[in-house]
Amino acid sequence: MTDAVLECRNVTRRFGGVVALKDVSIAVARGEIFGLVGPNGSGKTTLVNAITGFYPPQQGQILLDGQPINGMKPFRIADRGVARTFQNVALFHGMSVLDNILMGRHIYMKPNPLASLFYPWWAAREETAHRRKVEEVIDLLQLAPARDEYVDVIPLGLQKRVELARALCAEPRLLVLDEPMAGMNQEEKEYMVRFILDAQDALGLTVLIIEHHMDVVTALCDRVLVLNNGQQIAQGPAREAIADPRVIEAYIGKPRDAA
Amino acid sequence: MFYRLSGTYHTSYRADRRLWKVPTDRWLVVALLVLGAFAPLYVSPLYLGSYVLPWVIWSAAALSLTLLMGLAGQLHFGFAAVMAIGAYASIHLTRAGIPFEISLLLSGLIAAVIGAVFGGAALRVKGLYLVMATLAMQYLVDWVVVNVPWISGGAHATLRTPAVSFLLLPLDSLAARYWLALGWAVLLTVFFMNVKRSSFGRALVAIRDKDFAAAVIGVDPFRTKLMAFFTSSFMGGVTGAILAFCFYRAVTPEQFGFNVSIQLVAMVLVGGLGSVIGSWLGAGFVLLAPIFLTNIISALAATGWVPVSQNFLSHLPLMIYGAMIIGFLLLEPLGLAKIYDNIRKYFLVWPFRHARS
Numbered sequence: 001m002t003d004a005v006l007e008c009r010n011v012t013r014r015f016g017g018v019v020a021l022k023d024v025s026i027a028v029a030r031g032e033i034f035g036l037v038g039p040n041g042s043g044k045t046t047l048v049n050a051i052t053g054f055y056p057p058q059q060g061q062i063l064l065d066g067q068p069i070n071g072m073k074p075f076r077i078a079d080r081g082v083a084r085t086f087q088n089v090a091l092f093h094g095m096s097v098l099d100n101i102l103m104g105r106h107i108y109m110k111p112n113p114l115a116s117l118f119y120p121w122w123a124a125r126e127e128t129a130h131r132r133k134v135e136e137v138i139d140l141l142q143l144a145p146a147r148d149e150y151v152d153v154i155p156l157g158l159q160k161r162v163e164l165a166r167a168l169c170a171e172p173r174l175l176v177l178d179e180p181m182a183g184m185n186q187e188e189k190e191y192m193v194r195f196i197l198d199a200q201d202a203l204g205l206t207v208l209i210i211e212h213h214m215d216v217v218t219a220l221c222d223r224v225l226v227l228n229n230g231q232q233i234a235q236g237p238a239r240e241a242i243a244d245p246r247v248i249e250a251y252i253g254k255p256r257d258a259a
Numbered sequence: 260m261f262y263r264l265s266g267t268y269h270t271s272y273r274a275d276r277r278l279w280k281v282p283t284d285r286w287l288v289v290a291l292l293v294l295g296a297f298a299p300l301y302v303s304p305l306y307l308g309s310y311v312l313p314w315v316i317w318s319a320a321a322l323s324l325t326l327l328m329g330l331a332g333q334l335h336f337g338f339a340a341v342m343a344i345g346a347y348a349s350i351h352l353t354r355a356g357i358p359f360e361i362s363l364l365l366s367g368l369i370a371a372v373i374g375a376v377f378g379g380a381a382l383r384v385k386g387l388y389l390v391m392a393t394l395a396m397q398y399l400v401d402w403v404v405v406n407v408p409w410i411s412g413g414a415h416a417t418l419r420t421p422a423v424s425f426l427l428l429p430l431d432s433l434a435a436r437y438w439l440a441l442g443w444a445v446l447l448t449v450f451f452m453n454v455k456r457s458s459f460g461r462a463l464v465a466i467r468d469k470d471f472a473a474a475v476i477g478v479d480p481f482r483t484k485l486m487a488f489f490t491s492s493f494m495g496g497v498t499g500a501i502l503a504f505c506f507y508r509a510v511t512p513e514q515f516g517f518n519v520s521i522q523l524v525a526m527v528l529v530g531g532l533g534s535v536i537g538s539w540l541g542a543g544f545v546l547l548a549p550i551f552l553t554n555i556i557s558a559l560a561a562t563g564w565v566p567v568s569q570n571f572l573s574h575l576p577l578m579i580y581g582a583m584i585i586g587f588l589l590l591e592p593l594g595l596a597k598i599y600d601n602i603r604k605y606f607l608v609w610p611f612r613h614a615r616s
Contacts, residue, residue, distance in 0.1 A: 052475060078477035090472035094464050094533075103461055107477035111459035113490045119453035124273060127457060131272040170476060 003030045004063075005174050005206040006051065011060035011070075013043075013050055020046040021057070022230045028174070033200065033207040035221030035238060037214075039250055043230040044210045045087065048176055051208070052084050053077040065173065079107050081173035085163045087182055087210075091151045097162050098147050101137065104169030105130040137168045140202060141195050157188040161195065168199055177209040181216055193219055214242060226250070262607050278452050281607070295441055299434035310550070312437050314543050316502050319444040321526040321538035322451050323494035328524070329533025330460060331487035332467025333378070334390045337397030338495055338523050343515035344370040344400060345496030346503035347410055350418050350510060359423035359430075363500050370496020371489045373400075378488030382481060397517050404512045411512055419509045436505035443501050447494055451535050463487055464533075529587055531594025540595040548583065552576035 004027040013021040021043045028034040036044045049055040051062055053074035062070040069077050083104070091100050109130065115123040138144055141161050146154050151162060160180055167175055180196070181189045193216055199205060211217050217224060217238055224241045226234040228250040234241045241247065262283045269275040279285045298311055324338045348369045352362035374396075381392035404411050412418050428435050454460040462483050465473035470480050503510045522545060530541020553576040560572055567575070591597050 054471070073479075074471070074474040075477050075479045078475055084475055086472065086475075090469050090475075092465050092468035092472065094468050095461065099461055099464075102458075103465055103473075103476055103478075106458065106462065106465075109458040111457070111462045111483070111486075113450075113454065113459055113486065116454040116457040116459045117450050119457060123453065123457035123459075124276070127276060128272045166476065 004028060005030050005065060006208065007061075007063040007066075008047070008051070009061045009063070011047065011050055011057045011062060013046055013055055013057045020230050021050065023060070024225075024227070024230075024232050025060075026225050026232075026235070028206060028208055030206055031200075031204060032222045033196075033209060033220050035217045035224035036208065036210045036227065037212075037217060037224050037242065037247075038227035041229075042227040042250075044227055045178060046230075047227070048084065048178055048208070048210060051077075052082060052176060078170070081170070082176060083167035083170040083172035083174075084176035085160070085167050085178055085180060087179045089156065089159045089163055091159055091163055091166075093150070093152045095151065096147070097143060097149050097151055097154065098134070098138075100151055100162055101134050101143075101165045101169055102127075102130065104137075104166035105133065107170055133171075134169055137165045140168070140199060141165050157184055157191075160184070160192070164192075164195065164199070168203065168205075171203070173206065175205050175207045177207060177211075179210050179212065181211060181213055189213060189216060196220060217242065262609075264607065276456050278456075292445070295445075296438075298441075299437055304433055307437060308433050310547060312433075312440060313506055314546055315437070315440045315444045316498065316506055317523075317526065317542040317546055318539045319440070319447050319498045319501070320495060320523055321530060321542045322444070322447045322535065323491050323498055324523050325527045325530075325533055325538050326451060326454065326463075326494065327487050327491035328527055329531075330454070330467065331463040331484060331491075333382075333484060333487060334386070335393045335491075336390050336524060337377075337393040337395075337400070337517075337520055339515040339517070339519035340397045340400035341370050341374045341492045341495040342499030342502065342519075343404060343510075343512070344373055345499030346510050346515065347404060347418070348496070349500030350420055350503060351410070353421050353423055359425055359504075363497055366500045367493040367497035370499065371493035374492025374495070375485055375489040378492070379481075379485055382484050382488075394517075397520055401512060401516065404515075415511075417509045417511045420504050420507075423504065430504060440501055440505045443497065447498075448535055448539075450494075451538075455535075459486070525584070529584060529594055531596030534594065534596035536599055537594050537596030540599065544595060549576055549580050552579050 006026070006028040008024060008026045010023045010025055011021055012019070012023060024043070024047060026034070036047065038044050046055060050057045050070070053069070053072050053076070056071045060070070061068055064077075064080055064082065067080070069080060069082075092103065095103070109126055115126070138147060141164065143158075143161060143165055146158055146162070151159060154162070164177070164180060177196070181192055184192065196207070197220070200207060209220065211220070221238040223236060224238045225232055226241055226244070226247045233246045233250060234244040262281060264281055264283070267280045279288060299307060302311060320338070320342060324335060327333050327335050345366045348366035349362050352365055353359055357365070377393070377396040381389055381396070384392060423430055425439050428438070430436050430439060454463075462473070462478050465478055466480055466483050474480055499515070507514060526541040526545045527538065528541070529544055530539070531537030556572065556576050587595065
């Protein structure tokens with residue numbers, strides 16, 4: 001596969017004696033939605049943390065558009081165009097929804113005390129220019145009614161959408177979503193799927209998504225990787241991969257165990 | 260009531276980000292500015308020199324500290340040392356013949372560099388450990404100032420500030436010194452509000468609220484914290500210089516001791532972390548409340564209403580002052596700024612009880 005946005009080659013990550021990831025290799029093609037599936041503790045979030053630089057892999061390589069990014073600090077990887085959301089919402093509670101989403105534009109801004117001092121002549125231009133992009137994303141995700149609320153007073157479903165908006169504003173080459181539907185009801189999940197597909201459509205995104213809900217996975221993902229105990233047990237088109245006997249075994253056990 | 264507001268409607272992004280969106284607030288600011296600027300005309304020199312002037316300068320100091328503690332969330336318990344660096348640097352620079360305006364800037368830069376060096380060393384740790392590291396800065400700077408005669412002029416020496424003028428304004432009258440201090444405090448206030456609505460301030464708050472989430476959207480944590488230390492120390496250094504030239508007019512190491520650092524932290528906390536108006540209110544409260552309490556209680560004692568011993572009488576204001584601080588923090592942990600905000604919001608929607616914010 002030549003046009004891979006993200007490529008992981010034999011990524012291994014250990015924590016002491018625990019092997020959280022063992023020889024995991026994936027290639028996410030441009031414009032694709034790639035799913036990461038697996039039971040709890042199978043290493044999905046560890047893989048995402050390896051990609052975004054929080055837990056650099058001890059072995060193997062991670063390439064973004066052919067450039068190695070393993071071992072880089074998280075903010076440098078963000079600068080290269082990887083945006084992510086977190087399983088537990090990680091918004092900035094001291095800021096409004098708008099400011100949180102504006103933070104997503106940070107890699108394009110040049111924060112500087114002097115710019116702030118001469119605000120009307122300097123920083124205001126930056127603010128207005130980036131505000132346009134932010135408002136596009138706010139429109140896309142239908143966040144306008146919550147724009148001026150503080151993020152800690154809005155419901156969880158909305159917070160997750162704000163986090164998605166923040167990631168989208170970075171215009172990422174690769175968007176990594178860590179369980180964007182966690183804690184949502186069926187209706188909110190369906191909305192979220194719609195928002196992700198809309199955003200992909202409008203912005204031409206490449207997405208790596210961790211998800212537990214199989215209905216969501218089959219609705220969204222072109223291909224998936226199934227992990228179990230840090231090892232990849234199946235990879236391929238969504239429906240085929242999750243129908244693999246080893247995947248079913250990892251999730252609900254072997255037929256003879258049921259007896 | 261006096262806000263007469265049915266909502267604020269913006270037609271441009273710039274208008275949405277303006278500082279005072281409500282017309283009444285704008286008039287209030289203008290009125291306060293006029294009152295402040297003409298204070299030397301209607302406030303007696305005694306009150307101007309011993310109450311208003313220090314309040315203005317300490318508000319600037321509190322603003323400097325709250326940029327670091329309130330916005331960036333980095334605790335600093337040695338801020339008086341930063342101000343000491345600014346004060347001593349400015350005196351030595353003006354004595355060396357450098358114009359006062361330039362030596363103000365340079366003393367701010369010197370304080371900023373030293374503050375950022377300490378900050379950079381301290382930034383490997385967080386929370387209480389950062390408090391310890393900044394305390395170390397306080398004691399180290401104290402020690403160096405006292406023990407290097409070239410800086411302090413001897414063990415118990417007092418350095419008098421030379422006669423200077425700022426731009427074309429000679430700082431020989433109280434009014435001139437007050438205007439310089441007020442100008443600086445107003446500049447810092449405007450700066451602080453602009454920081455809060457620009458990318459620099461957002462990066463600081465992001466680091467404070469969730470550092471890993473800040474990193475994942477491209478904020479360099481170390482660089483941003485260092486910038487916070489640098490900026491805050493620059494502001495503190497110049498404020499220290501202004502404190503020396505406009506208020507004390509002579510500096511000794513004791514003016515910038517550990518207790519002053521704690522007093523600054525108290526101003527920032529009582530006022531409300533990271534708040535502009537909180538810095539002004541907090542500085543005013545910490546400076547003036549003990550004085551007013553002492554005056555009130557001694558007046559009451561003179562009329563015979565407080566039948567206690569003289570000894571107890573001298574401690575009573577401090578006890579009430581302490582109780583007031585605890586009371587404020589218990590009832591409104593977000594400080595005086597939040598109390599002001601509550602009152603403002605009440606009148607903003609009066610006679611209704613709730614606003615659709």
